Amino acid sequence: MPSIERPDDAPALPTDGRIWKIHKAFNKRFEELRANYQKVLGWVMRRRGAFVSIDGIAVLFSFALVLIVGRDFFPSVDAGPIKLHLRAPAGTRIEQAEVLFGNVKGEIRKIIPATKIDTILDNIGLPARGINLAFSDSATVDDGDGDILIAMKPGLPSDSYISPIREVVRDNFPDCVFFFQPADMTT
Numbered sequence: 001m002p003s004i005e006r007p008d009d010a011p012a013l014p015t016d017g018r019i020w021k022i023h024k025a026f027n028k029r030f031e032e033l034r035a036n037y038q039k040v041l042g043w044v045m046r047r048r049g050a051f052v053s054i055d056g057i058a059v060l061f062s063f064a065l066v067l068i069v070g071r072d073f074f075p076s077v078d079a080g081p082i083k084l085h086l087r088a089p090a091g092t093r094i095e096q097a098e099v100l101f102g103n104v105k106g107e108i109r110k111i112i113p114a115t116k117i118d119t120i121l122d123n124i125g126l127p128a129r130g131i132n133l134a135f136s137d138s139a140t141v142d143d144g145d146g147d148i149l150i151a152m153k154p155g156l157p158s159d160s161y162i163s164p165i166r167e168v169v170r171d172n173f174p175d176c177v178f179f180f181q182p183a184d185m186t187t
Contacts, residue, residue, distance in 0.1 A: 080151065080152045080154065080156065080157075080158055081149060081150060081151050081152065081158065082149070082150040082152070082158045082161065082162060082165070082180065083147055083148075083149055083150075083180065083181045083182070084104075084108075084147065084148040084150070084165065084169075084178060084179075084180055084181075085145070085146070085147050085148075085178060085179050085180070085181055086100075086101065086104060086145070086146055086147070086148060086169075086176055086177075086178045087142070087144060087145045087176060087177040087178065088100050088142075088144030088145070088176055089144065089175045089176065090142070090144070091144075092142075092143065092144035093143065093144075094124060094125050094143040094144070096144075097124050097125065097143060097144045097145075097146065098124060100144075100173070100176070101122045101124055101146060101148065103172075103173075104148060104169060104173065105120050105122065105148060107165075107168045107169065107172060108120065108148070108150065108165055108168075110168075111161060111164045111165055111168060112150070112152075112161050115153075116152055116153055116156050117150065117151070117152065117153070118151040118152060118153050118154075119149075119150075119151045120148065120149070120150050120151075121148070121149045121151075122146055122147065122148045122149070123146050123147045123149070124143075124144075124145070124146035125142075125143045125144075125145070125146060147181070162180055166178075166180070
């Protein structure tokens with residue numbers, strides 16, 4: 001490729017501005033980093049067996065962390081609300097799903113005293129427009145799907161009610177699929 005030469009009468013490019021100083025400093029540090037990286041790679045290539053052994057030991061020690069580190073990135077937080085996703089049997093009409101959800105809410109009211117419940121809300125079925133799916137989770141896939149949101153009074157724990165609700169729904173509504181979802185932003 002032919003080189004491009006500047007004419008003799010062309011003005012000189014400024015090389016003393018702030019941008020050029022930053023550029024030169026960056027290039028200097030980058031070249032130092034690259035030279036150090038080449039040294040490390042050279043050391044590793046000369047001592048392959050030692051490097052593989054050290055790497056294998058590090059991997060084995062990382063497996064031991066499974067015993068120490070928890071499963072969740074954030075610790076469990078009892079934020080108060082409970083979110084139960086309920087999926088009616090396939091082909092359930094939305095009118096029938098509404099009755100089913102009402103029955104489930106009735107069972108929940110038997111477990112959680114009315115003095116501890118702030119509100120119970122259910123969202124049944126798919127939204128009418130596609131844009132609304134962007135603002136919800138993807139668990140709802142049919143007219144028989146929905147969420148039951150149980151808001152407890154402020155300061156009251158909700159985790160202790162999840163197991164009894166799970167048992168009652170499993171025993172009284174065996175043809176339904178249900179699961180609890182995180183109701184707070186952290187979880």
